[in-house]
Every structure is written in C-alpha cells, then in structure tokens.
Amino acid sequence: MRVRFAPSPTGLLHVGxxxxxxxxxxxxxHSNGTLVLRIEDTDAERSKPEFEQQLMADLRWLGLDxxxxxxxxxxxxxxxxxxxxxxxxxxAQRLVTAGKAFYCFCSEEQLDQERQSQLARGEMPKYSGKxxxxxxxxVESRRRAGESASLRLRVRPGTVxxxxxxxxxxxxxTAQISDPVILRSDGSPTYNxxxxxxxxxxxxxxxxxxxxxxxxxxxxxxxxEALEASIPAFAHLSTVLGPDxxxxxxxxxxxxxxxxxxxxxxxxxxxxxxxxxxxxxPEEGKEILSLxxxxxxxxxxxxxxxxxxxxxxxxxxxxxxxxxxxxxQHLTKMAEPYFIExxxxxxxxxxxxxxxxxxxxxxxxxxxxxxxxLPHADEIEIIFGxxxxxxxxxxxxxxxxxxxxxxxxAREFARLVEQRDTVTVxxxxxxxxxxxxxxxxxxxxxxxxxxxxxxxxxxxxELERLIPIYEQGSRLNLSRKVMSCRxxxxxxxxxxxxxxxxxxxx
Numbered sequence: 001m002r003v004r005f006a007p008s009p010t011g012l013l014h015v016g017x018x019x020x021x022x023x024x025x026x027x028x029x030h031s032n033g034t035l036v037l038r039i040e041d042t043d044a045e046r047s048k049p050e051f052e053q054q055l056m057a058d059l060r061w062l063g064l065d066x067x068x069x070x071x072x073x074x075x076x077x078x079x080x081x082x083x084x085x086x087x088x089x090x091x092a093q094r095l096v097t098a099g100k101a102f103y104c105f106c107s108e109e110q111l112d113q114e115r116q117s118q119l120a121r122g123e124m125p126k127y128s129g130k131x132x133x134x135x136x137x138x139v140e141s142r143r144r145a146g147e148s149a150s151l152r153l154r155v156r157p158g159t160v161x162x163x164x165x166x167x168x169x170x171x172x173x174t175a176q177i178s179d180p181v182i183l184r185s186d187g188s189p190t191y192n193x194x195x196x197x198x199x200x201x202x203x204x205x206x207x208x209x210x211x212x213x214x215x216x217x218x219x220x221x222x223x224x225e226a227l228e229a230s231i232p233a234f235a236h237l238s239t240v241l242g243p244d245x246x247x248x249x250x251x252x253x254x255x256x257x258x259x260x261x262x263x264x265x266x267x268x269x270x271x272x273x274x275x276x277x278x279x280x281x282p283e284e285g286k287e288i289l290s291l292x293x294x295x296x297x298x299x300x301x302x303x304x305x306x307x308x309x310x311x312x313x314x315x316x317x318x319x320x321x322x323x324x325x326x327x328x329q330h331l332t333k334m335a336e337p338y339f340i341e342x343x344x345x346x347x348x349x350x351x352x353x354x355x356x357x358x359x360x361x362x363x364x365x366x367x368x369x370x371x372x373x374l375p376h377a378d379e380i381e382i383i384f385g386x387x388x389x390x391x392x393x394x395x396x397x398x399x400x401x402x403x404x405x406x407x408x409x410a411r412e413f414a415r416l417v418e419q420r421d422t423v424t425v426x427x428x429x430x431x432x433x434x435x436x437x438x439x440x441x442x443x444x445x446x447x448x449x450x451x452x453x454x455x456x457x458x459x460x461x462e463l464e465r466l467i468p469i470y471e472q473g474s475r476l477n478l479s480r481k482v483m484s485c486r487x488x489x490x491x492x493x494x495x496x497x498x499x500x501x502x503x504x505x506x
Contacts, residue, residue: 001033002205005066006195008040009051012256013058015248015310016210016240019274023237023303024208025064026275029295036202037069039080040195042188047082058257062267063291068202076202081194088189091197091227092151092182100226101182103139103149104131127152127178151183153193153223160218165206165235165300172218180219196220200229208235208300235300238278241307248310264338264371265315269322273315277308288321316369323371328362335361335371342375343479344384356472363461363469382460383469385481386488390495396458400448401496409439409446410453410496414489423485428467454485456492 005021007013013021028035037056041047056071068074078084095101104127106114115125132154143149155178161171182193189197195216199207214236224231240248248255260270268290275294276287279302289297323331332354339345345353364379374380381387393401401407416431417423423431436446452458455466473482483491 001028001031002036002203003028003033003208004036004038004199004202004204006038006040007055008043009048009055010043010046011051012258013055014255015274018062018257019240019277020209020237021059021064022271022274026295026298027206027208027300030298034068035066037066037079038198039070041080041082042191042194054258061261062257062271084198088194088197089183089187095153095226096151100154101151102132102154103143104152105142105147105149106130129179132179148185150181150185152179153182153226155179155222160221162217162221162234165233166303166305167236177219192216192219193223196223196227199232200224200227204232206233206235208237211236211239235303237303238305238307240277240310242310265319266322269319273318277310279303288318319370323365323368328358331365332358332361335374338372339375344375345478353476356469356476359469363465379460382455382457382466383473383482385483386456386491391456391491393456393492393495394458397452397456400452400458405439405441406449409435409441409449410493412438413450413453414493417485417489422471423467425464425467428464453492454488
C-alpha cells in the first residue's frame with residue numbers, strides 16, 4: 001500500500017489537514033506500506049518556504065514520519081510540484097496528441113460573461129465547449145500568432161463514479177462536468193491535473209483526504225482514464241466541526257498545531273485525540289492509546305462518514321491523563337520554558353534550580369490541562385512567597401484556625417519547626433508525631449491546622465511534597481521569593497494574631 005499526504009505550504013497546519021496526515025500515516029504503518037510527503041506549491045503567491053519547513057516540523061513533533069518526500073528523496077521524485085512542471089506539460093501534450101485534450105482560447109472576461117449569462121437564465125454555470133471543436137489548422141494558426149490558450153480535458157459522455165471507502169458509491173452524469181482546465185495559459189498545472197499525474201507516477205494506491213475533495217474526484221477519475229493510468233482507491237474523511245456544529249475555525253480557539261504546541265499540549269495526547277476524530281477503536285471505552293497501538297488497530301472500515309466534533313474539554317481531559325503519566329524529569333524539561341516566560345525561574349537555570357523545579361512541577365501537574373497553565377495554577381501561589389505582608393489568609397484557612405485546639409496544633413508545630421535548621425520530610429513526620437502527642441489531636445484535626453498555618457489555605461498539594469519545595473526553594477536566588485517553612489509559619493501566625501486582635505476590638 002502506498003499513500004500520500006500532500007499539503008500546500010500556504011499557512012500553518014490545522015486540525016483538519018493534520019488529521020488527514022495522521023490517518024494516512026496510520027494506514028501506511030498498519031499495512032507496512034509507504035507514506036509519501038508531497039508538497040503542492042503551485043499557488044505561487046501564497047506558498048512560502050517557511051510554511052513548508054513549519055509543516056514538516058509540526059508533523060515530526062506530533063510523532064509522524066514519512067518514507068519518501070521533499071527532505072528525504074525517493075524513487076518517484078521530485079516531491080515538490082513546482083519542480084515537476086516539465087512532467088505535467090509532457091503528460092498534457094500526450095493528451096492533446098491523443099485528442100483527449102484541446103486548446104481553449106477563451107479569456108477570463110469571456111468566460112465570466114458566459115457564466116453570468118447562464119446564471120441569469122437560471123442555469124448551472126458550465127463551460128460551453130466553445131473551443132472544443134476548433135479545427136487543428138485554426139488552433140495552430142492562433143497559437144503561432146501568440147494567442148494565449150489554456151488546455152482543457154475533453155470530457156467523455158456517460159457516467160463516472162467510484163466506491164468511496166467511507167461514503168460508498170457515488171456516480172454522476174458527465175454532462176454535469178465542464179471540460180476542466182488541466183494547464184493554465186501560463187503553462188502551470190491545475191490542482192486536479194497535477195494531483196492525478198503525481199498520484200499516478202508515485203504509484204499511490206489509496207488516496208485518503210478531506211471530504212471537501214469529493215467534488216474533485218469525478219474530474220480526477222476522468223483524467224486518470226484519459227492518461228490510461230490505474231485509479232487508486234479513495235477514502236474521504238468527514239469535516240471536523242466545532243461544538244456548535246459549524247466548521248472548526250478561530251472562534252473555537254486554537255486550531256493550528258503551532259498554537260497547540262505553544263499552549264503546552266503533549267504531542268502524544270494531541271495525536272491520540274486526533275485519531276479519535278472520526279475513527280473508533282474496536283474495544284469500546286478504550287481511548288488512551290499510543291500511536292503504535294492505534295496503528296495496529298487502524299481500519300478505514302471503522303471511519304465514520306458523520307462529521308467529527310472537536311471537543312476541547314475532551315482534549316484537555318486526555319492531555320491531563322498524559323501529563324499525569326509522564327516522568328517528572330521529562331515533564332519539567334517541557335515545562336521549563338513556560339516558567340521562564342512567567343518570570344518564575346531565570347533562563348539558563350542551573351542544575352539546582354531545575355532539580356527544585358522538578359519538585360514544583362510534580363506537585364502541581366494534576367492542576368493543569370496543558371503546560372502553559374502550570375506557572376499560573378492557583379497552587380503556584382502556595383509555593384512562592386505571599387503577595388501581602390502579613391499574608392491574607394483564605395477564608396477556609398481562617399475558619400480552620402479559629403478553634404483554640406486548632407490554633408494550639410499550629411503553634412506547637414511552628415514551635416518545633418523553629419528548633420530545626422531545616423525541615424526534611426523525615427523531620428516533618430517526626431515533628432508531626434510530637435505535635436500529635438502534645439495536643440492529642442489526630443486525623444483532620446491534626447493535619448488541617450498544620451496545612452492552614454503553613455500555606456494560608458485550606459487545601460492544596462500534599463505537605464510532604466510542599467515541605468522540600470519550601471526548604472530548597474528558600475535557598476535559591478529566584479525573582480519571586482520562596483519562603484522556608486519557618487518563615488511561612490511566622491507570617492501566617494502573625495496574620496492570624498493580627499486578625500484576632502482586630503476582631504477583638506470590633
């Protein structure tokens with residue numbers, strides 16, 4: 001099996017065309033086939049080399065590779081359409097010689113007038129065939145005179161159809177099809193013609209692409225027939241819609257791969273989610289799958305012709321699942337740029353800061369849908385110094401510390417911490433046992449006051465995670481102060497005392 005992904009380098013890769021690339025990759029890897037990356041850059045005004053480089057970088061980031069293409073070569077190159085113009089002209093000339101294509105001398109103005117007249121009569125706009133039966137000598141004379149002409153395919157009478165692997169059999173009468181232009185007057189090929197020539201010469205066996213190309217397929221089959229080339233199998237993928245049922249666009253949020261990368265979605269999660277847009281695995285309910293696992297299961301027979309709905313909430317859920325599974329070290333490496341951008345750690349931070357950051361990331365990872373949220377999660381405020389002096393306690397923390405026995409727990413904990421040069425996790429557990437014995441409190445009556453006194457909040461990451469973060473972070477030279485356990489307890493209890501004093505004078 002040979003399949004291809006053939007993007008135009010006219011902008012950033014978006015969800016719809018990336019899903020097309022992914023499905024082609026899955027089909028190739030499932031069948032031990034070949035994936036060709038072909039660049040369709042015949043739109044000279046909009047095609048840019050930087051977009052070509054970006055789209056390849058985005059595909060690789062997502063975990064996709066290819067076997068033949070512009071950057072790795074192959075037996076059927078070149079793989080950039082602007083490098084293949086002589087091939088298209090030779091193919092077009094063969095059709096002219098065989099009487100299957102003809103020169104059309106109609107100008108754009110004439111064709112537009114013709115369309116307007118047809119619309120005014122309530123007819124479907126269609127090329128009239130004005131130049132279809134020009135005599136060879138007249139064609140030659142006009143060409144020698146330098147008259148501009150395009151080349152059109154001579155559409156045969158009858159019906160043309162194909163059995164789409166997703167949408168089923170689709171037949172139409174060729175009377176509905178205008179004789180399509182295959183070469184423009186400047187010698188450049190049209191999309192339908194260059195696409196067919198390339199797919200034929202590159203021996204593509206299956207064309208998997210978006211539903212928007214369904215209307216092109218009948219014209220392309222006629223070109224295959226005229227070239228006497230093998231016709232590939234076709235599979236058209238349904239359109240990706242937003243939750244409102246409209247075609248996915250900017251109003252639904254990020255749609256390009258670059259935007260998802262910038263927001264900190266993991267490539268494994270995004271690829272996993274995109275694979276489920278219009279395809280479902282055989283085992284119901286099993287959705288977290290690696291690309292290699294999906295490739296084993298992938299089957300076009302399980303691709304739905306119903307529109308796929310892009311659900312951002314489900315993508316976020318899936319990304320959280322992947323964030324929770326990845327190693328803290330790897331996650332920290334990916335999250336580091338976001339903490340630098342937020343000004344929480346310096347660029348080029350040394351090993352000590354990065355080791356500390358690993359503790360931070362591991363503590364707050366469950367509170368972010370994507371990595372750019374990590375430096376801005378509420379839990380980050382528990383880690384760095386308080387915004388006010390004395391700190392403003394959360395209402396829940398104030399209520400926890402109101403009972404005298406709770407305040408006694410907090411003060412005993414603070415007293416024992418003051419006796420330590422530093423508080424390790426082991427020291428914390430030891431102090432905890434001493435507080436329990438001294439106050440005779442246990443369970444939430446023991447833990448909640450200590451949390452409130454240490455963080456100023458009623459909830460957050462486990463204290464065994466926070467304590468090393470506080471102690472190590474307090475020794476680092478960071479732009480935002482990280483306070484040690486001792487400093488935090490002093491600040492919170494000072495705030496509590498100040499509040500009690502204020503309340504007593506009211």
